[in-house]
Amino acid sequence: MEKTAQEKINLQTRYVQLENVNMTFFTKKGTFEALKNVNFSIREGEFISIIGHSGCGKSTVLNLIAGLLHPTDGNLFCAGREIAGPGPERAVVFQNHSLLPWLTCAENVHLAVERVFGGKESKAKLAQRTQAAIELVGLAHAAEKRPNEISGGMKQRVGIARALAMEPKVLLLDEPFGALDALTRAHLQDELMGIMAKSGCTAVMVTHDVDEAVLLSDRIVMMTNGPAATIGEILEVDLARPRKRLELAEDSHYNHLRSEVLKFLYERHARKAA
Amino acid sequence: MSAVSISKKDIKTIMKSDQTIVKPAAAVTPPVAARPSMLALKSRAFFQWLLPPVFGLLLLVAIWALISYQSPNLPGPLPTWQAATELFSDPFYINDPNDQGIGWNILASLERVALGFGLAALVGIPLGFIIGRFQFISRMAAPVIGILRPVSPLAWLPIGLLVFKAADPAAIWVIFISAIWPMIINTAVGVSKVPQDYMNVAKVLNLSEWKIVTKILFPFVLPYMMTGVRLSIGVAWLVIVAAEMLTGGVGIGFWVWDEWNNLNVEHIIIAIFVVGIVGLLLEVALTSLAKRFSYE
Numbered sequence: 001m002e003k004t005a006q007e008k009i010n011l012q013t014r015y016v017q018l019e020n021v022n023m024t025f026f027t028k029k030g031t032f033e034a035l036k037n038v039n040f041s042i043r044e045g046e047f048i049s050i051i052g053h054s055g056c057g058k059s060t061v062l063n064l065i066a067g068l069l070h071p072t073d074g075n076l077f078c079a080g081r082e083i084a085g086p087g088p089e090r091a092v093v094f095q096n097h098s099l100l101p102w103l104t105c106a107e108n109v110h111l112a113v114e115r116v117f118g119g120k121e122s123k124a125k126l127a128q129r130t131q132a133a134i135e136l137v138g139l140a141h142a143a144e145k146r147p148n149e150i151s152g153g154m155k156q157r158v159g160i161a162r163a164l165a166m167e168p169k170v171l172l173l174d175e176p177f178g179a180l181d182a183l184t185r186a187h188l189q190d191e192l193m194g195i196m197a198k199s200g201c202t203a204v205m206v207t208h209d210v211d212e213a214v215l216l217s218d219r220i221v222m223m224t225n226g227p228a229a230t231i232g233e234i235l236e237v238d239l240a241r242p243r244k245r246l247e248l249a250e251d252s253h254y255n256h257l258r259s260e261v262l263k264f265l266y267e268r269h270a271r272k273a274a
Numbered sequence: 275m276s277a278v279s280i281s282k283k284d285i286k287t288i289m290k291s292d293q294t295i296v297k298p299a300a301a302v303t304p305p306v307a308a309r310p311s312m313l314a315l316k317s318r319a320f321f322q323w324l325l326p327p328v329f330g331l332l333l334l335v336a337i338w339a340l341i342s343y344q345s346p347n348l349p350g351p352l353p354t355w356q357a358a359t360e361l362f363s364d365p366f367y368i369n370d371p372n373d374q375g376i377g378w379n380i381l382a383s384l385e386r387v388a389l390g391f392g393l394a395a396l397v398g399i400p401l402g403f404i405i406g407r408f409q410f411i412s413r414m415a416a417p418v419i420g421i422l423r424p425v426s427p428l429a430w431l432p433i434g435l436l437v438f439k440a441a442d443p444a445a446i447w448v449i450f451i452s453a454i455w456p457m458i459i460n461t462a463v464g465v466s467k468v469p470q471d472y473m474n475v476a477k478v479l480n481l482s483e484w485k486i487v488t489k490i491l492f493p494f495v496l497p498y499m500m501t502g503v504r505l506s507i508g509v510a511w512l513v514i515v516a517a518e519m520l521t522g523g524v525g526i527g528f529w530v531w532d533e534w535n536n537l538n539v540e541h542i543i544i545a546i547f548v549v550g551i552v553g554l555l556l557e558v559a560l561t562s563l564a565k566r567f568s569y570e
Contacts, residue, residue, distance in 0.1 A: 068474055086477045098471040102493040111489060115479050166479075 011080050014041035015202055016170060021074035023060055034060050036228040047203045049213035052223030053271040058206040059174055066092050066172050079169055088116045091163035095175040097155040099147040105158045106143040109133050109165050116166045133165035153184035173205040210261045222264045225271055232269055235260055349540045357540035374524055382524040383514050390449025391510045398457035406465025427452035427513040431520060441521035448517045449510045456505035464498025465491055500564035507560060511553045
């Protein structure tokens, strides 16, 4: 079916779309309203960060886009289709990497490659894809190692390689560097920027790190505190790419954006003392 | 108490004398000679590892000797040892169906255990997977397992005799029914403990049920399953002796009963050791097998 010009533009500007999304969890202790009236859309190729205090439902938003959760109310769309469940066009990088410990790094990546391209391509081509994904994250030397034999940063790279190997339309990152030390984190952030520039895929990242959000994103979605959290503000990060960490540190506009996020988090939506 | 009342002066003199001893000693002895060689260290570690179990066994034999000294009907270690050397000099003789060497008896018991246990594994492990994977079936199975599991294995023997109308299948049936529970339960527990993270990976990658079982469930559950297998084989070996006492034929349990009827008490004690040692060997073999399969 031929798409009209208007539809194409819509798809580009609203590649991922959340419409009046509500999420209520029904637990043994009662109901918990996590999200209320969440509305936003993501442009194709855009890098979005979702930031907020812990417990504000940022991960819930990500899991909804991933299709791991279903909204109590409202609709989610990806590339013009309703999100009905998890799918390979929306790859997830989990916070705790979630690699299978009994498989080598290459096998972990291969599991994803096989699933997405298995029916269509030759075995040699599949192996090549796995190899390429491992090389992309700079882990060719550790391809045959098991996850417990490599460092936390390397594990997270394998997680990214596994997600990217699926050639997803949208990459979903759930606090991908949260468990890493500051130096490793900075290093992986720089690498992720490079990879995203090359692949050009759309990305949504959940984070609680203000610097990370400003450095990586095109827009930052700032969420209010839960329960019944929603989107407080959306900040446009209009810094030129490629971005350099060291240069930005002295850039006044970067610092202005950074303080905007900080003001949102610590002035307007400060977390009540627990 | 006197140690508390050491005066400062005493301490000073002690410290002084300490120094006067240490300094020249360190200067005189060359450091190389003071260090024991690698071989000496290793042999020392070996003996430290070996001695406690040897002492334990010696203690057991000593207590046994003491008790047998007190009660003349119980043969002591020495006559038992003599009987054992005689018995094991020809373990594989066959005089008639009811008089065979101890080797044949052990093998017959092991065969029954292998059959009963193998059938139990064949049924129990897949059943455990299904119970662990599906909440509904788990709830269905819970009362059945809850009622049947605590039943004494030998209570199943008459049912086996009734259904199979023969002693040998009945004994295997008893092994089967008593060995199946640990495998079902441990496998099911393992499956239910698969981390949600791994299942999320499966969902995001859209893995097929077959891939979920082979790439995620099976490798994760394997250590749990091996625990179940180990417990099961222990139970099976425990039960076989009792079952064979009742069913007769060839087997270590029957042999014990036969020797009791002959009032050959040395042989009963030998049988106790044989049962214990074979059980230990089974346990060790399965533990090392489990270690090989562990991914950690």
